[in-house]
Amino acid sequence: MIAIGERINGMFTVVKDAIAAHDPRPIQELARQQAAAGAAYLDINIGTAAADQEGTMKWLVETVQAAVATPLCLDSQKPAVIKAGLSVCDTSRGVLLNSSPLNRKSDPDVLTKYASMAMEAGGGLIALTMDSGGVPQNVDRRVEIAAEILTKAMELGMMPEKLFIDPIILPVNVPGAQAQPGNILAAIDQIRLMSDPPPHITMGLSNLSQGTAERPLINRTFMIMAISHGCDSAILDVLDDVLVDAVAxxxxxxxxxxxxxxxxxxxxxxxxxxx
Amino acid sequence: MPLPASGMNYTGSVNTVTLGGGRRKTTVTVGGAKTVPYGGPRAACGHRPAIAIDVLDAPPEGWPAPLAEAYAGVLGDPAAWARKAVEEFGADLVCVKFDGVHPDKGNLGADHAVDVTRRVLDAVGVPLVLWGCDNAEKDNAVMPKISEAAKGEKVLLGTVTQDNYKNLTALALADGHFLIAEAPLDINIAKQVNILVSDMGFPLERLVMYQTTGALGYGMEYAYSIQERERLAALGSDKLMAAPLICDVGTEAWGAKEARATSEQAPQWGDAARRGPAWEAVTAVTLLQSGVDILRMRHPTAVATVRRYLDRLWGTKA
Structure with missing residues (x-):
């Protein structure tokens, strides 16, 4: 499985503090730990830790790639921030861009922008099954959007093996969201039939258990359920040994x-x- | 919209193994494939499979006439036998099989085994495969001496199994040899043996896998499908399963009654002098399709047939 280490994210206090203090050590330590634990990519997400997102992205990319040889997964909803990260990123190791929806009201061509940057860097792209209407609540719309993303990506010259479809997991304890994990599994089944080889399926696993009790148990259990449906990637906590053993x-x-x-x-x- | 690439892009490859060092005049390199057997571009096919001709340390008992006749006059002299295998029959490798040290087949001692090893090393310049008697206790007593006698020659030593690997692995590590990891037609045990050997610090790049072998009509399909799956695992970047493969075609094919029966015993099956070698050759070329890298063989006619086949397939002479 293509494991994307989630820990370098400004939502974590230790990362947020390190960004604020411009202290590379905690970030590099997290990079080394995740690389040793078998991360195929390291996600780099500023979160809300800094006002200067482009400058912070550059600093994080340089800081992390000075510590480990693992390729990076540049994580931002803003194309300009991704572009800034790419400008200093050693893409010869490989790179993933995370992530683009099919389209946005404010930016109808957002997928083209992300896909173009990914192809130029020789890397892969994580695309979310959402569009200007938001996150679909059912199976069919997720699958439709995935099909539109795949078609668009191939029109742009991106092959399915470079594309990671993220069917978007929302916290299971949000009112009305409890049907979503099952919907996602059903959607994965159909998305994997769209091409041969199929696009990768990835997900931000920890989002599922946000605000719940038993967070690790929920994450581990759903990861295994998703793998059984053909999910072959996730942004997850590779430092959770039980989770990694369960994946194995x-x-x-x-x-x-x-x-x-x-x-x-x-x-x-x-x-x-x-x- | 561009046409999607239709070819399979494998991420892994079979390890490349080069046998022979020290006083060897030639080396043999096998493995290296980046695609399924004969299924992809030529450049991805790796190295041409090699043929090892069996030389027994002691005169064999009960060999069928076509085999015994092919080696008439040298069956009691491993050095002369090895020379014949190389000079007349074109063996890429000589496989010395130490049947004579087996408790039930002569129970010869380590001194004998060392003597045979030295004489064969002196007699030929090709790399050697040195294969014990397949009795764990006796192999543990004799193989250390054999390994030491061949130190520096980068031979292929066999075999280690799930239940008996520590001794021979330590020896091969110390003496610079390569190892055959054996599993009884069981891919899960094959992987486990590789892990155990690797845990002792032995480089996976110096391993060759042996799945035991079935002859045509005697379970060849089991060996075939396991070897096929091993190749796919290697191509899928499973580093623990990336070792090249060896098959013991000679022993297995000549154990089949279809190869052994005389013309008098089975007149309806045709001339025994042609039938046995054909059985061995068909077993060998079939197993080649599953991705085997080193073939242990016996009859010179079968060897010549398989070599011609490889020449045509690879467009090269060995």
């Missing part, structure tokens, strides 16, 4: 890894890029 087991049970008595150890000894 789910992938083995889905015949993605050849079983051996030491299958967990085998998975852990495999680099993030090859898992």
């Amino acid at each position: 087991t789910a992938e083995m049970l889905m015949n993605k890894q050849i079983y051996s008595d030491s299958f967990v150890k085998a998975y852990r000894s495999t680099s993030g890029a090859q898992r």
Whole structure:
């Protein structure tokens, strides 16, 4: 599975404080820990930690890639911030852009902008199954949007293996949202039939358990459910050992890894890029 | 809208293994494939498979006439046998199989095994495969001496199994050899053996996998499908399953009654002198399709047939 480490995000206090203090050490430590835990990419998200988003993105990119060789996943809803990150990013390692909806009222061509930047960098793109109408509440609209994204990406020359569809997980405890995890699984089933090879399926896993009790348990359980439907990537906490071991087991049970008595150890000894 | 690329892009590859060092005059390089067997562009096919001809450390008992006749006069002399295999029959490698040290097949000692190893090393310049007697206790007693006698020659030592790997792995590590990791037609155990060996600090890049082998009519399809799956795992970047493969075609094919039966015993099956070699050759070329890299073979006619086949397939002479 293509694991994208979620921890370098301004929503976490330690990262927010480090950004404010311009202290690279806590950020680099998180980068090293996540790389060692098998992250294939490291997500870089400023959150609300800084007013100067473009400058902060550059600083984070430079700080992280000075510490580890892991490729980065530049995470911002603003094309200008992504562009700033790319300007200093070593894309020869690979890169992911995170993320674009199909379109926005304020920016109908947002997907084209993100896809063009991704292709120019030789990287991949995470695209959300949402559009100017917001996040769909049912299966069919999610699938329709995914189809429109895939078509648009291919028209632009981006092959499905570079495209990561994110069906958007919302917190399960939001009123009325409890049907969404099941809808997402049903949508994944259909999205994976759209092309051969299919686009990757990814998700911001921890969002599901925002504000709930039993956060790790909810995250781990849904991750396994999603893998069983063909999800092959997630933005997640790779430092959660139980979660990573559960992923290893789910992938083995889905015949993605050849079983051996030491299958967990085998998975852990495999680099993030090859898992 | 551009036409999507239709080819498969594999991310992994089979490890490349180069056998032979020290006093060897040639080396043999196998593996390196980045695609399914004969399924992709030529440049992605890796190295041409190699043929190892079996030399037994002691005169074999009960070999069918076509085999015994092919090696008449040298069956009791491993050095002369090895020379014949290389000079007359064109073996890329010589595989010395130490059946004679097996408790039930002569129970010869380490001194004998060392002597045979030295004589064969002196007799030929090709790299060697040195394969124990498949009795764990006896192999643990004899293989250390064999390994030491061949130190620096970068031979392929066999075999380690899930239940008996520590001794031989340590030896191969110390003496600079390569290792055959054996599993009984079981891909899960195959992976486990590789993990165990690797845990001892032995580089995965110096491993060759042996799934045991079935002959035509005797379970070849099991070996075939496991080897096929191993290749796909290697191409999918499973580093633990990226070792090249070896098959023991000679022993298995000549164990089949269709190869062994004399013309008198089975007149309806045709001339035994042609039938046995054909059985061995068909087993070999079939297993080549599953991605095998080193073939252990016996009959010179079968060897010549398989070599011609490889020449045509690869468009090269070995």
